[in-house]
Amino acid sequence: MPVDYDLVIIGGTLAAREAAIAAAGLRAQVALVEPPNQDRGLDADLCLRLWQQVGQQQRQANRVEPFKGNLLPKPERSTPEQISQSWSQGMAWAQTIADTLAEERSLEVLSAQGVDVRVGRGEFVRRPNVGFVVEGHLLRSRAYLLANQRTTPQLDLPGLPGVSPLTPETLVTLGQLQRLPRRLLILGGDSRAVAWAQALVRIGIEATVICPSRMLPNEDPELAALMQAVLEADGVHVLSHTPIDAAEAQAQQVVVQAHGRSLKGDHILITAPPQLDQTGLNLAGIGLESLTVTSKLKTRHPRVYALSGDSQHAQFEAAIAIKNALFLPLWRLQPQWMPNIVRTDPPLARVGLTAAQAQQQWGKAVSSIALPLKQVPKAQLRAETTGLSKFVVHRNGQILGAHILAPEAEEWIGTIALAMQTRQPLPKLAKGAIASSSVAAILYEAERVWRMQLLHQHPRVLDALDSGFDWLRSRDH
Structure with a gap:
């Protein structure tokens, strides 16, 4: 039976709106179902990142002079009224940011780009064929994508x-x-x-x-x-x-x-890992009593795709899901190359394997390099020396994992993830276009330590070097 759409997206998130725009850009017929009053909604992860930024600014200001007009009272002398005032000011700031981001992906912008926007609550129906009903209107599509709000x-x-x-x-x-x-x-x-x-x-x-x-x-x-x-x-x-x-x-x-x-x-x-909110969607009505997704973002229903609920990778997952839903399901998530961020101050970023995991697969061919942040000149200049970087490297130079606790770690973990995905060895990464004053300059030190570790695994080479330099010094100059 013919259908009206190539893809129906059950939204309520920024990732859903961006997925709708991307799918419409491929000339697909797309419908986006948005819950009412969604533009004023606040995302918990956005608020968390805001408070992290406020904390960083407060900490940096405290090194120089008292910070005037700040959002953060001194914890040791803050009153309940001060706490509530700080929280209200922070939430107002977060709402302003959310509104600004929403303007770029407003429902009016989506409609202008060819997306059929439907505002209202809806649910799946099975008969006579699988569809999604919104406020009494049946939307029938080749595929459906669950990209709605998350809940703990x-x-x-x-x-x-x-x-x-x-x-x-x-x-x-x-x-x-x-x-x-x-x-x-x-x-x-x-x-x-x-x-x-x-x-x-x-x-x-x-x-x-x-x-x-x-x-x-x-x-x-x-x-x-x-x-x-x-x-x-x-x-x-x-x-x-x-x-x-x-x-x-x-x-x-x-x-x-x-x-x-x-x-x-x-x-x-x-704070358990969030999941997509399934309330009122009637997933059981189409045979999805429990929602699990594969690496291709497919559910057990052949026409229903879903994001995993991980906000860090939502937009990346949405890009894979729409390609699999609109075309052939050939694209997969690659978790080993996807950075994970702990949004603290300083942040903790990782990609790939730990040293223990790598050694289980490759044994003695794996080296673990740990470098304290205080070795970086920029960290000393900024008085941010609390941190540690660990690199897990194969003896052929391939990076198997990176674990970084340092300011701006979330910014440069992506460079390492890209190097791992394209199989660029550590020496090439260290010789890349990385400013020597940057925190990422620790990559140079990591490459030097790795070479020294590799050299000391070959005693005959060390003996040859000693003999060679002894001979050179013994010659007349």
Whole structure:
């Protein structure tokens, strides 16, 4: 049966709008379904990046002179009123940024570029054929893409529903409250947990991160330990290897039972990895009782594609999804070449394998190079010497992984990821167009250390060099 569209995108996010524009640019017939009042929505990750930027500016200003008119009160003497005022000002700033970004991808702009914009709530239907109904109108398409808003799933923890925990998505809506929570218990030690903990502590909120295992379990252990030290220096309380048993509400506060301890706070914050919000979409009606996606962004339904819910890679995933949906499904995600960022200050960026993972595959052919940030002149000039870079390199020079805790790490991890994807060895990367005064100059030092490590693995070459220089010095000059 003929259909009306090549692609229907269930949106509500910036990635959905950009996917619609890209698909329309390929001359496909595209419909974008947007929930009502979406332009005024605030993205939790955008707010987090804003507070990270505010914290960086405050820290830099404190090195020179007192910062006037700042958003951040001194945590040790901030009052609840100051905290709420700072939060409200920050959220107003975030809303201004969101509105500015939305202007470039407004629904009017999309309509002018050939996208059929439908505003309203909708759901999938199966009969007589698969389609998506919006406000009574049936949209039938060759393929569908789920690129809607994300939500943080609830943890399976006894007593948790009774305490009404916060999530990053609900936290950003608290700006209109008269007072924010003064004490937060953050459950989990993932990247969002530590980033939000640091941001909240810097505006004067007491934050305790409760980690069932070690903090940042997916990151290099050495860099995760240094990141924990940075957080604790900011005033974040980190409880590692503390299994969480239960939660309950007691007399205007919440109590978390964790490893034999009773931890009290005003609210609980959950930061589990976000998932696409499936509420009201009737995915079960088309056989998608649970939503899982392949590396091609395909669901179990052959005509339905979906983003993974990872905001860091949403736009990249959308580009792959629309190509697979409109043409043949030939494109895949390559996780080993996709950078991951922990949005702290300084940020922690990684791509590829850890040293332990690489050694499991290649054994002694792998070298691990660890370089402290204080070796970089620019870091000394900026008084930002807390940091560490680790490079995992094969003896043939191929970069297998990079793990960086340093200012602007998220800016230059992409260069390393591109070098890995194009199989450019470390020596070529180090000789590239990288300013010597940049933080990325540490790549030169990494290449030098790698060459020395490689040289010391060949004693005969070292002996030959010693003999050769002895002979040269013995000659008459």
